[in-house]
Structures are given as C-alpha cells and as structure tokens.
Amino acid sequence: MEVSAPSATDSLPPPGYTPVRRRRSGLKLREELPQRVRWPLVISSIVLPLVAWTMLSASGLVNPLYLPTPAATFAAGVKLAQGGLLLSDMTATITRVAIGFGIMAVISIPLGLAMGSLPGIRALFEPMIGLIRYMPAPAFIPLFIIWLGLGEAAKIALLVIGTVFFNTLMSADVAALVPKTLINASYTLGANRRVVMRKVILPHSLPGLLDAMRVNLAATWNLVVVAELVAAQSGLGYRIVRAQRFLQTDDIFAVLIVIGLIGLTTDMAFRLLRNVAAPWARP
C-alpha cells in the first residue's frame, strides 16, 4: 500500500464552493447563546412589560385607581422610602425571613442528608413528610394563631412549616445522588462512615443543597408576605394591607416591586455563592 503525504492543493475547496456559516438563532435545544443575542433578549424581558404597563396606564382605558402609572408607582416608592417606612418594613420582613429560613435550614439539611444516605432513616421519615408537604402551609395559619398567638412565633412557624419538608426531601435526593462507586472508593482508601459523610457526601452535595435552599428561599418570601397579610403590625405584607384600606394602589405596586427586587437579589446571591463554593459543579 502506497501512502503519500497530502499536498497543499489537495486541501483546497472545489471551485464554486462557499462555506456554510452556522447561524445561532437561540431556538436550538441547549445551544450556546452568543452574548450579542443574549443581551437584547434579557433587556427585552424587562423593558417590554414596562412599556406595556406604561402604555396601558397612560391610555386612559384603565382607571388610575386600579392601575397607577410607572411614574406614580416610583413616586410612591420614593415617598415610602423617605418617610422611613420602607426601611423599617423591609427590616421587619427580612428579619422574619432570615429567622424562618435559618431554622428551616438547620432542621432540613442534616435530616435530608441523613435520609439520603441512610435508607433506614429515609424509610422512617419519608412517608410522613411526603404526606405533610401536600398540606398547604397557609391553611396552618389559624392553628398557629390558636397555638402561638398573633406574635412573631406564629409567622416564623408558618415559614418553617411551609418550606422545611420540601427542603428536607430535596436535600435527601441530593445526597442520594452521590455515586456508590465514590463512596466505595472512599472506603477502600481507609475512610469510615463518618469520614465518608464529612469528606464525600457533604462536599458532593453542597451545590445541590444550595440549589434547594435557593428554591425554598423564594418560597419563604412568598409565605412571609402571606403571614403579614393576615396578622402583623409591620413588614412589607402589612404595608400592602394598609395601602389596600386607603385604595393606594401605587403603594401596593411599589411594595410589590421592592419584594420582587429583594427576592431577585437573594436569588442571585445564592447563585454566586454556589459558583464560588463549588466551582467544580459549574455547568
């Protein structure tokens, strides 16, 4: 068999050949999106609804009592902020979220990790948790008020009850995803069960745990407003109820936007934390 080196002319394209450029439309499954396609989409996602809102509220089709203009909403927000009410409401709500979320995390993460790694623990807890988590948390509010009164305890209890079961099961699934060969390899390297838990299951689960916490932090934000709508003397939810009494829809809109922005900020903080704490699991 003769083998000859390819000459330069061999690799020239035939005459009349035009190279095909691949187009990135953003509509192919899982394709990588170039930045110059991505940013216009991201900006439109925020600008388009804003424009629609402005046009609708300025058109005179809707009574401004029902739909304030963006400008009126912004002004209402500035007024709330200047009066100091916004800050004190934010502090009250964020404190509740922090306490409720903290208690939830302290219970659910160790329990979830234990359930995900020890089938006995899982069999013991999963049926009951699976049942309770389908009971809507707000339905517990009357019970908590009877048991704990109208104070902070009832609100915190709602936040915990509404998220702890979900976070437990999600953490359990994360821990159960640790490959068996990774655990076995660790045993053959001399590790015992405690070491495997600490040096293998925990670090492997970290990004998944942070993801679960991120999801349930959003749920905590939803619930805290529910709790404050029902019974509170402070907080962003309380501010909405007050505004409703005086038909101040612009205040309601302003507070809703503030809630959304705080939620978005914490969400991004968790994403950042995940990428910093577990760079190996970055997609």
Next chain:
Amino acid sequence: MTLEFGSARPIPKLEAVALFKDFPGTSGTVSALEDVAIRVWPGELVCLVGASGCGKSTLLNIAAGLEDATDGVVLVDGYPVTGPGADRGLVFQSYSLYPWRTVAGNVAFGLEVKGLKDDDIAERVRHYLGIMGLAKFAGALPKQISGGMQQRTAIARALATEPKVLLLDEPFGALDAQTRSAMQEFLLSVHRELGTTMLMVTHSVEEAVLLSQRIYVMAPNPGRVIAEFKVPFQDRSHSLVHEPEFLSFVRQVDDLLRQQASVVGTQ
C-alpha cells in the same frame, strides 16, 4: 515468590479460599461465585478473564471488603479480610474521582484519612504524581483532564496509601485503543518500579497475556475458575503483541473462553 521468615511455606499476598457468593434474584438465587480459589503471590500481577457475569467484579469487591462472601474467606498475608481498608486499593472501571478535588487533592485523600501530617502528604502526593506522569496536572480538576489521565489519577490515589494489594476492575475498559495501550505500558512500568502485588480484571485476553504473570479464566452460571495459565513471556512491552508465540498463546486462552461460551449457548 518470597519465603516468609520462620515459616516453611510461602504465604500468598492475596488468597481466596473456597469462596461462595449467592445473590437473591427474581428467579431464584444467582450463584455469582461457587467454590472459587485463587492465589496471588507477592509482587505478582495476576489477571482474571471471563465472560460477562461470571463474578469477576464480585470477587474483587469481596477481596476489597465491600461485599461479604456467602461462604469462604479472602486472606491478605494470611489474615482474613473483614471489611474495606487502605491495605487493599481498588480501581474501578468508571472514573471514581472526587470531582471537587484537584488531581493532587484526589491522591491526597487516603493520606488525609490516615492522619498524616500536611508536609508528609504533600511529599507523598508529589512522589506518586511523578511516578504517574501527572505532575503537570496536579492542580487540575478531574473534568479538565482526559479519561486516561483520570484513570491514572485513580491508580495514583489507590497506590498512595501503599496498599499490600492493588485490585483493578477493568481499569482501561472505557478508554480508546491508543490510550489503552499507553496505559498498559504505563501499568507495566509502575509494576516494575513499585513491585506492588496486583489483581486485575479485564475483558481483553490480549491485555491479560501482555500484562500478567498468571491468568485465571472464569466461567459463569455458576461463577467459577475453570483454568489457570502461567504466562511464559519475560520482556513485557508492546512489541510482544506481534510475536507468533504471543499470538498463539492468546489464541489458546481465547479458544477456551469461546468454547465455554458455546457450551453455555447450547444449554
């Protein structure tokens, strides 16, 4: 073969004695191992070959202490295995590296568990990364290096705790042909350099003949050892694979496996 001081007979580094393993299956119990006996002498590299499902992995897992035998015992230096431990390293077919640890961090794992001082760990890690040709990749994460490099890291990690026996379960099964033959050369050189006793499972008879001093051939249903070959070649390197003696030896072992498969097929 070395003689243990003060004893009349040599003691195998690793020995399986009358090993049985049953698994409960959907249609009765599966006999994964039936009366299996093997020996691996100090410094030897022994291969296990056999059809899929003949219990090779089961045997290795029992030797590693990850599974219990239904009956029988595995001895290391004459002492029965009662559970997993760092004196028996195990390398899996699938990459089993810690994805959050660097190559160096993976190799350090067993040494950290042992409770070595940081300086000693760093030095040993450097030593084994050097032997494995991984020094350049010390700071890389597993996902950043090729499959061959990942498997080298797994071998380095298993060797770093200086086990008495290294167990390898189809370590090169997932690699492409070129990488695979490079890894074979590499394993030979590691074996020459460190003299670690090794028991390796492979699907490839050629690989077994190239690498090992002895070959156990196993057959399924029930899983058992049906033959033992002593491999006569001295200079192990890839040039060997074209020699007529090598090829005819491979054919001899292959024929036995094929024969076994046809017996099973006509049952």
